[in-house]
Amino acid sequence: MDKLLLSIVVVSGLCAVSSPAERLYHVVYDLKTMTEAQRHCRDKYRDLASIRDMEDVNTLNTAVDLSLMVDSRAWIGLKSDVDSWRWSLSNTSFYKPGEMEFRRWESGQPNNYVTEELCTVMYRDGNWHDYPCETTFYPVCFDVRGPNETFVLINNLMTWTEAQNYCREHHTDLASVRNMEENQKVQNLMNSRDFVWIGLFRDGWKWSDGSDSSFRNWKTNPNGLSEVCAAADFSANGQWENLNCNVMKAFICYIDVVPVSKQVMKVRLQKSSSSLDLNDPVVMEDLLKKLKQRLKDQGLNDDIKLSWKKQLDGKVFHKEEKKTKKKETCAKKDEL
Structure with missing residues (x-):
């Protein structure tokens, strides 16, 4: 078989086809202690909720249905070791x-x-x-x-x-x-x-999932050596309180979801050999590898997946007609 020497003449519509993971929160209205809630979240989801910024707080305020809660507070994944000190500049x-x-x-x-x-x-x-x-x-x-x-x-x-x-x-x-x-x-x-x-x-407050987020949203400064677990109070716009870890509360879990996006790209190729069949499965597989490398060189990550889209006749590639050359020939005939 002819050696594959394919130069990409035009690759139109190249763009990122993957995006950062999205966080999905799940409110569980069953009453559990902090330890029980953490075990449930790790079994069914990823972990108890870690909260990174006010956007996360606003998301939770929208997600929680207060009518389903015994009281307005729910465990989040923050717990304290009261003997830990840290500097404000982190x-x-x-x-x-x-x-x-x-x-x-x-x-x-x-x-x-x-x-x-x-x-x-x-x-x-x-x-x-x-x-x-x-x-x-x-x-x-x-x-x-x-x-x-x-x-x-x-x-x-x-x-x-x-x-x-x-x-x-x-x-x-x-x-x-x-x-x-x-x-x-x-x-x-x-x-x-x-x-x-x-x-x-x-501030020995640590997130259950190991997150290093320093974001805090306390209603009042936490105190009490026996109250070392944090709950969000949704009657106070999601601000946090420190509670005894053994009280029974609703709780919030989360998972990270990587969204999948799909885009069709038009590719124009120039063959190095007239005998090379671009619709040969082996040739098409090799082309995919070359295109994926080209996308990686443009800064996209390894999560990208490529495949060929077949036309109605079952083929992927079709030869382009050189319409401009035909018009030039017709023009010369008219002159004669």
């Missing part, structure tokens, strides 16, 4: 090895007094205390602009959450204190103030 590329673990707690701190001390202040002596997040203190923000990092004291009293929002809007974030040198810089800004907010907060 971009780990900002920190060198070991810097995220720097702490300068006062002796006996953190003690999570009355289970409500989830945020961190620096005292005027440079030591840290855990403190209720709803208390108002002056915050210290910081700006990161290339290699330059600057701490900024804000002369307005704010709760920790208000301080975080302010710093993110007007600077980079609430201050991350990565070493003793930076601890001293923040302390030098305090003047006569007893306490200032820094960006460390108690």
Whole structure:
């Protein structure tokens, strides 16, 4: 058989034929504990719902039928280890090895007094205390602009959450204190103030499916050492509460679905040999491999699937008539 040497003259309509996975949520109205709900979701779907942004929150608000719920709350896939601390700035590329673990707690701190001390202040002596997040203190923000990092004291009293929002809007974030040198810089800004907010907060909240989404939609800051599971309250626009994991609630599962799109493309080919039969199954299979490689070279992924569409006569390829040449010949006859 002639060697396959096929040059693609025109490939029209080339486009992406695959798209990112879509998330489908399933509301289950049966009452289960958090552990039972997680087991059910992993058996029937993928896992308990992880929620990535306000678009997901709005999707769930639309999907839930409150008339089918015993109360308005349903488990989502968020659970806490109350001994875990993290910085407000979650971009780990900002920190060198070991810097995220720097702490300068006062002796006996953190003690999570009355289970409500989830945020961190620096005292005027440079030591840290855990403190209720709803208390108002002056915050210290910081700006990161290339290699330059600057701490900024804000002369307005704010709760920790208000301080975080302010710093993110007007600077980079609430201050991350990565070493003793930076601890001293923040302390030098305090003047006569007893306490200032820094960006460390108690947040061991982890998603059941291992997602690293830092999105949070709390109704109030979570507290309580025995209430370490999260539920969305759909009488409060899907905002979250922390509850005892053993209470019985409805729950939300999810699956990822990859949508399938189909497109017909017109392909014009030029043969290297007049004896080559483009409708030969072996030739067509080899052509598919070449076309798939061409699509991959244009940036499409390996999920693409190609097949030939047969015409009414059962063939895929048909020879094009050279109509323009025929018109030229007729014109010359008229001149004679």
